[in-house]
Amino acid sequence: MDRFDRQKNNRELIYPHDAKLTEKEKTSICYLSFPDSFSGSLGDTQFSFRLRQSVGRVSGIWxxxxxxxxxxxxxxxxxxxxxFYGYVYFRQVKDVSVRRGYFQKSLVLVSRLPYVHxxxxxxxxxxxxxxxxxxxxLEAVCNEIDQWPPPAPGQTLSLPVMGVILQVRIPSKDDKPGGSPISQGQKEKRLSSSMVLSTIHELDIFKCFQSVLIHIQLLWELMLLGEPLVVMAPSPAVSSETVLALVSCISPLKYCCDFRPYFTIHDCEFKEYTTRTQAPPNVLLGVTNxxxxxxxxxxxxxxxxxDLKMSNLLKQVKLKKLTKLKMLDTKPGVYTAYKPFLHKDKxxxxxxxxxxxxxxxxxxxxxxxxxxxxxxxxSFVLPLERYLAGLMPGRYPQDEFFxxxxxxxxxxxxxxxxxxxxKFFQSSNFDGWFRAKQREMIQKLECLHLEAICEADLPSWTKDKSEVETVDLVLKLREKLRRAHTQQLLVKEELLHKLQNYIHSVISSLPEDLQTVLDKN
Structure with a gap:
């Protein structure tokens, strides 16, 4: 994790000092770390943003x-x-010692993980x-964070920081829906020396959607299909929470389009996303200006x-026309001509x-x-997965599925x-889902293939083979073992050990010059 601080449009401090951020990324973080307009309210506020990394950056083994x-x-x-994700803590308080009369500063934590809570x-x-x-x-805090164990899905971690121990559970893809260290409806515990978090990422989605509650299924469809959507909010906190809530509403599917919890006119993609010469891109933007x-x-x-009163919630039956958008007194609601595919669940x-x-x-x-x-x-994904289970990787005949x-x-x-x-088959979300399922299926096939190799009578097979064929087999088996370890394929350890021993015995039976070559590879 990289920590970043900025004050009055100037980078005041980056920690660690060797944080690998480009100048373009640092500048973007500066703009995104302050509300568009921060003169109207005093106190502390938190929000988040998502930033595209610079072109050409080496992503690394992660x-x-x-x-x-x-x-x-x-x-x-x-x-x-x-x-990158940026998590912002912004403070504005009166301070007569400052020229503008206010102390204004943001502390930003930058990470590649969407652990918003x-x-x-x-x-x-x-x-x-x-x-x-x-x-x-900041230096003391970073030293503590450096000692934290890496996030491991399915594990509960105790993370000490500034005299407090954060207790969190990292979700796993095998978790049952609704599973949590703290039961639903029970508030998080804050003791003198420990804080048990009920989640690392979930938000109060009811609070986010309350003013447009009547249209929740329509919003689900827009997210499922990756439709272009702009969220206009009164503050960066509301903007970022709502965008992240929208992205999460199609879970366990991954939202594969671009999304920006907080977007400003200074963003590098501003011209790209606001051009009128072509159709709007499939992106979800949260704005306040x-x-x-x-x-x-x-x-x-x-x-x-x-803000919307309870009495007005019942009046949101109809969607609003885009022509009714006004510069200042725009009323809460969803402005669209979209006709939902599904009936409203009353x-x-x-x-x-x-x-x-x-x-x-x-x-x-x-x-x-x-x-x-x-x-x-x-219920939407299950028929897709059921049908895919009967196919070989790389095929998805849509007519047969329909x-x-x-x-x-x-x-x-x-x-x-x-x-x-x-409509879903034309979206980036389908493409992302299908690619992920393909990878899973290919890995399963690799596991079955490796198990078959491990259980085969390889010594008998190599008895009448030439040295070239034997060396070729050794190289291929080594590659299989390497992939099994790096991808952690679900193959019994004893079978892999058996295959490793066989490779050693085959190599030792070859002439010394070949043994030397194979030992170097």
Missing amino acids: FEETDVYNREAPLPLQKEMAH LFQSLLQIIAPEFFEKSEPC PFFIKTFQNWPHIMCLG ALIKRLLKGIQKKRPSEVQSAILRRYLYELTQ ATLNHAGPQTPKGDWLGLYK
């Missing part, structure tokens, strides 16, 4: 397919190859002390957020609205909503599921 973490982590929590909790511990003591505090209302007039879907909306009336805790409302969206996504939907497709909610699948 992002090879052999990475252990990425193979075991859920798709939405895998390390990013082409982007963990890193924001970490900043809540570090930032107040850092604003008082500056670099000595009213200037963007005019800039994004040609976008097909715009979501405006703001039972879900009724249950959540009733929860509001009964003042049900927000974390319980979030659990209900998250479970519903998870099951909706699962023919199975009548008897093996999802049944609820009612609607045009066939049309939704057809």
Whole structure:
């Protein structure tokens, strides 16, 4: 993790000092670490952003397919190859000793991991002390963080920092939905010396979607299909939380389009994303500057957020037309001409609205909503996975799949599921899902092949083979073993040990000159 601090458009401190960030990345972080307008409110605020890494940067071993973490982590929590996440703690307080009359500073934690709740909790511990003591505090904190164990899916970690021990569990792709160190609805525990986090990444999605609750299924469809969407919010905190909540609402699918929890006019991709000479890109943007209302007039879907009273929630039945967008007094809602494929689930909306009336805790409302969206996504993905299981890698005949939907497709909610699948097949999310499944299937085939080799009678096979054929076999078997170890294929250790012993015995039976060559390779 790289730590980064900035004050008044100048980089004040980077820690560690040898952090490998390009000048372009540092400049972008500077702009993204401050609210678009930070003169109106005092106090502390937290938000996050996502930054495209510079072209030509060497990603390193972290992002090879052999990475252990990425193979075991859920798709939405895998390390990013082409982007950084920035987690910001911004403080603005009156200070007569400063020329502008205000102390304004941001502490930013930069990581490739989407652990928004963990890193924001970490900043809540570090930032107040850092604003008082500056670099000595940051150096001590970084020394502690350097001693943390690497994230391991399925493991619970104790992470000491500044006298507090953060206890977290790193999710695994094998976790059952809803599993958590703390049961749903129970608040996190904060003791004098320890803090047990219920999650490393989940947000209060009910709070994020409350003002557009009626349209939650429409938003799910837009995310599933990777449609261009702009979220206009009153603050970077609301913007970033809502964008991340939208991305998470199609879990366990990974959102494979670009998304920016907080986007400003200073962003390097501003011209790319606001051009009117071509169709809007498939990207999800969170913005706060009213200037963007005019800039994004040609976008097909715009979501405006703001305070909304309970009495007005029931009036959100209709979607708003894009022509009704105004520069200043834009009302909360979803502005689009999109016609959903699926019918609205009135039972879900009724249950959540009733929860509001009964003042049900927000974390319980979030659990209900998250479970519903998870099951909706699962019901959509299950027929795809069931059909894919009967195919060889590299094939996915869509017409044959469509023919199975009548008897093996999802049944609820009612609607045009066939049309939704057809649209999904054209999206980046389908491409990302299919590639991930291909990798899984290829690895399974490699496991079966390796097991067959390990159990074969290799000594008998090599008895009448030439030296060239034998050497070729040794090289191929070595490569199989290497891939088995680097990719941690699920093959019994005793079989791999047996194969290793066989390779040694074959090499020792060859002439000394060949043994020397093979020992060097």
